[in-house]
Amino acid sequence: MSALNLRIYIPTGLFLSLDVEEVLLPTTGGYIGVLPNHMAMMTLLDIGILRLRPTDPASNAASGWDSVVVMGGCALIEGGGITIYAENAETRASLGDESGKEGSLLTDARDEVATAKNAVSSGDVFMATKSVKRAEARIKLWDEPTFQGN
Numbered sequence: 001m002s003a004l005n006l007r008i009y010i011p012t013g014l015f016l017s018l019d020v021e022e023v024l025l026p027t028t029g030g031y032i033g034v035l036p037n038h039m040a041m042m043t044l045l046d047i048g049i050l051r052l053r054p055t056d057p058a059s060n061a062a063s064g065w066d067s068v069v070v071m072g073g074c075a076l077i078e079g080g081g082i083t084i085y086a087e088n089a090e091t092r093a094s095l096g097d098e099s100g101k102e103g104s105l106l107t108d109a110r111d112e113v114a115t116a117k118n119a120v121s122s123g124d125v126f127m128a129t130k131s132v133k134r135a136e137a138r139i140k141l142w143d144e145p146t147f148q149g150n
Helices: 104-122 125-143
Strands: 004-010 013-027 030-034 041-054 066-078 081-086 089-091
Touching (some): 013 066, 041 125, 066 125
Parallel strands (some): 004 081
Antiparallel strands (some): 004 013, 013 030, 041 066
């Protein structure tokens, strides 16, 4: 099977670049699966977990899939590659250590969910909703580190 070159850019620069067999993108309309030779398109990304299956077996999780949290943005699919421009992106490693101890980002995310849900009463529903989605995506990535695919 041919590969797709996946590149994820965040405001500080290139976050990730690797060859993948398949990608599941969290779009504003739901998940989109992308395989090699996918038609060219551009889509908006929602805050959520991007699933990828690297071509290099050494870099895969036991399930063959890896995950990255993307904090919204857009994806351009064309010419055998996927280029993502995200507001931010995080890996499971950025949320805690290998022993399973939660890091400050994950602890903050759990606190952010409770705070944001209470902020709805202040009238800033948009920002509260966005905060909850970011926090929930981080927590989901931490709580479900492996993805079994379809």
